[in-house]
Amino acid sequence: MAHNIAVIGGDGIGPDVTAEAIKVIEAAGVEISTTDFDLGGQRYLRDGEILSDETLDQLRAFDCILLGAVGTPDVPPGVIERGLLLKMRFDLDLYINQRPFVGTAPGGSEPHDFVVIRENTEGPYVGEGGSLRTGTPHEVATQGSFNTRHGVERCIRYAFELAQSRPRKHLTLVHKTNVLQFAGSLWERTFNEVAAEFPDVDTAYNHVDAACIFFVTDPHRYDVIVTDNLFGDILTDLGGAVSGGIGLASSANLNPDRTAPSMFEPVHGSAPDIAGQNKANPTAAILSAALMLDFLGETDAAARIRAACAEPVTGSTTDVGDAIAARVRG
Amino acid sequence: MAHNIAVIGGDGIGPDVTAEAIKVIEAAGVEISTTDFDLGGQRYLRDGEILSDETLDQLRAFDCILLGAVGTPDVPPGVIERGLLLKMRFDLDLYINQRPFVGTAPGGSEPHDFVVIRENTEGPYVGEGGSLRTGTPHEVATQGSFNTRHGVERCIRYAFELAQSRPRKHLTLVHKTNVLQFAGSLWERTFNEVAAEFPDVDTAYNHVDAACIFFVTDPHRYDVIVTDNLFGDILTDLGGAVSGGIGLASSANLNPDRTAPSMFEPVHGSAPDIAGQNKANPTAAILSAALMLDFLGETDAAARIRAACAEPVTGSTTDVGDAIAARVRG
Ligand SMILES: CC(C)[C@H](C(=O)O)[C@@H](O)C(=O)O
Ligand SMILES: CC(C)[C@H](C(=O)O)[C@@H](O)C(=O)O
Numbered sequence: 043m044a045h046n047i048a049v050i051g052g053d054g055i056g057p058d059v060t061a062e063a064i065k066v067i068e069a070a071g072v073e074i075s076t077t078d079f080d081l082g083g084q085r086y087l088r089d090g091e092i093l094s095d096e097t098l099d100q101l102r103a104f105d106c107i108l109l110g111a112v113g114t115p116d117v118p119p120g121v122i123e124r125g126l127l128l129k130m131r132f133d134l135d136l137y138i139n140q141r142p143f144v145g146t147a148p149g150g151s152e153p154h155d156f157v158v159i160r161e162n163t164e165g166p167y168v169g170e171g172g173s174l175r176t177g178t179p180h181e182v183a184t185q186g187s188f189n190t191r192h193g194v195e196r197c198i199r200y201a202f203e204l205a206q207s208r209p210r211k212h213l214t215l216v217h218k219t220n221v222l223q224f225a226g227s228l229w230e231r232t233f234n235e236v237a238a239e240f241p242d243v244d245t246a247y248n249h250v251d252a253a254c255i256f257f258v259t260d261p262h263r264y265d266v267i268v269t270d271n272l273f274g275d276i277l278t279d280l281g282g283a284v285s286g287g288i289g290l291a292s293s294a295n296l297n298p299d300r301t302a303p304s305m306f307e308p309v310h311g312s313a314p315d316i317a318g319q320n321k322a323n324p325t326a327a328i329l330s331a332a333l334m335l336d337f338l339g340e341t342d343a344a345a346r347i348r349a350a351c352a353e354p355v356t357g358s359t360t361d362v363g364d365a366i367a368a369r370v371r372g
Numbered sequence: 373m374a375h376n377i378a379v380i381g382g383d384g385i386g387p388d389v390t391a392e393a394i395k396v397i398e399a400a401g402v403e404i405s406t407t408d409f410d411l412g413g414q415r416y417l418r419d420g421e422i423l424s425d426e427t428l429d430q431l432r433a434f435d436c437i438l439l440g441a442v443g444t445p446d447v448p449p450g451v452i453e454r455g456l457l458l459k460m461r462f463d464l465d466l467y468i469n470q471r472p473f474v475g476t477a478p479g480g481s482e483p484h485d486f487v488v489i490r491e492n493t494e495g496p497y498v499g500e501g502g503s504l505r506t507g508t509p510h511e512v513a514t515q516g517s518f519n520t521r522h523g524v525e526r527c528i529r530y531a532f533e534l535a536q537s538r539p540r541k542h543l544t545l546v547h548k549t550n551v552l553q554f555a556g557s558l559w560e561r562t563f564n565e566v567a568a569e570f571p572d573v574d575t576a577y578n579h580v581d582a583a584c585i586f587f588v589t590d591p592h593r594y595d596v597i598v599t600d601n602l603f604g605d606i607l608t609d610l611g612g613a614v615s616g617g618i619g620l621a622s623s624a625n626l627n628p629d630r631t632a633p634s635m636f637e638p639v640h641g642s643a644p645d646i647a648g649q650n651k652a653n654p655t656a657a658i659l660s661a662a663l664m665l666d667f668l669g670e671t672d673a674a675a676r677i678r679a680a681c682a683e684p685v686t687g688s689t690t691d692v693g694d695a696i697a698a699r700v701r702g
Pocket of ligand 1: 124127309550581
């Protein structure tokens with residue numbers, strides 16, 4: 043039976059890269075039935091819809107969602123990102139943001155292979171806060187980070203399970219416990235308690251600033267990393283930069299309980315400056331499709347796609363998609 | 373007249389690196405009179421003092437404070453950092469954290485020379501928040517970021533003045549306006565308003581995640597960066613990693629209004645694993661002393677020290693200090 047995939051190409055280079063991802067899935071012989079959803083900044087400018095409750099309900103009927111990128115220069119930063127991307131993450135309870143990194147850091151010699159598990163429904167992303175006396179010399183603006191034992195624990199537990207399934211069985215918590223004492227303490231205590239259930243997993247802790255150094259100087263020390271929403275955002279862009287470029291960075295926004303469809307998207311943005319020029323590298327979208335196939339149980343096809351992406355291809359968006367599709371066909 | 377310097381060696385490698393910094397200042401012929409303050413984790417373990425109001429009042433009488441590093445494994449993370457380091461930054465109103473970076477990124481070819489201006493008295497560092505039902509499955513922990521027009525504006529204004537004084541006259545704001553809408557909006561509006569007063573300074577904006585990528589792939593795009601307290605913490609460790617290592621990263625915690633002494637410290641921590649082994653690189657502390665001399669008006673000596681550090685020296689802590697002192701003596 044064909045998997046039902048909702049495709050949100052989005053803005054800028056988004057639709058171009060999802061097209062190549064679908065081409066490669068089909069080349070892998072996986073039966074999918076796709077339905078396009080025209081959402082993103084351009085759609086918003088046309089008729090004001092960002093992501094209505096009706097559309098969200100329609101999306102719930104699909105097995106998975108494949109997203110390209112959203113955001114357009116004509117809409118103030120954040121409107122589409124918060125109203126569409128974050129709304130899906132929050133309302134579909136996609137509480138795991140999983141981002142794998144394989145590569146060798148610039149100037150380095152030892153290859154690395156690690157995964158960042160980013161909490162995806164809490165932290166400084168909840169939109170809590172406000173401003174007082176806005177626009178005056180006395181303005182005060184606050185921005186809150188909310189963290190629950192429930193939210194932190196399910197994320198940490200997922201990360202321990204993933205670490206346990208990998209050969210090295212190593213998990214690093216990244217936070218800033220020496221400064222963010224309330225949020226940090228919850229993360230640290232929960233991490234230590236869950237760790238007791240996984241005696242075969244080795245653990246470590248790094249402050250986020252130290253982790254940024256290690257991403258550059260010593261990324262092979264990492265196997266699985268678990269961290270909060272904002273630190274995960276920062277670390278995964280940096281992870282892309284030290285793993286062959288953000289053009290290769292894939293991600294899965296997972297609802298591991300499968301109470302709603304999971305969403306798969308490249309880490310990169312909509313890159314409006316190169317949109318429609320057939321220039322964007324679709325590899326991150328193709329690797330995101332591989333993560334989707336894993337989640338759908340199509341692990342053989344996923345592995346073949348990953349293998350086909352291992353050797354870099356250069357060229358136009360469609361050239362790269364064609365070349366990877368050809369390799370996948372074998 | 374000799375400059376009166378309070379010296380807080382601190383913990384771990386801290387006292388070793390401040391000793392070399394003082395050696396080099398003396399080699400530069402600048403007259404200083406130093407007073408040691410025994411503060412840090414070891415002092416706390418001995419008699420419970422972290423930084424009393426009395427001690428803080430004594431510190432106020434000095435022209436500047438030179439600090440090595442604080443924090444020791446026997447004290448829970450944060451106790452000393454918050455009680456000593458952050459307390460000084462907040463109570464002495466050291467609202468600018470200035471961190472210069474000169475180098476070539478690993479694997480890169482083009483050298484960079486940029487300065488990060490980190491807001492040092494607000495943001496997620498204020499310690500706001502709490503936890504509810506702590507230690508239960510229903511725990512909720514919050515952590516607030518507080519940002520005032522006053523605090524943001526004086527920091528941004530300082531950054532514009534610095535950018536205006538440099539040949540490239542370029543200033544980049546780094547934040548996460550697409551997600552942290554209240555804090556981000558205050559930063560962005562203030563930045564744009566102050567920019568109107570500096571028409572000769574070119575400006576740019578990067579989200580923090582994108583800035584992390586550029587630090588690795590393209591750091592020479594930056595001249596001066598201004599950012600909030602937490603993003604500044606992250607970016608400056610990363611800045612160290614792409615500029616020859618954190619062992620070279622210096623910093624100035626400035627009260628530009630001179631209503632209290634400014635404080636100068638290397639970006640690195642106390643590195644307890646190599647403490648007392650004469651192994652730590654004192655260059656970051658020596659370069660921090662150069663920033664101090666600049667602030668004291670001893671710009672010739674500061675320039676000579678910086679020149680002496682430009683060519684890397686290897687060896688033990690004292691070897692490196694001796695070699696740099698010899699170069700400074702000429
Ligand atoms: C577009 C933006 C809201 C998003 C985020 O901050 O999570 C992006 O940077 C990402 O990493 O998926
Ligand atoms: C020690 C710690 C509190 C401090 C910070 O987070 O500011 C340090 O990392 C720094 O960058 O000076």
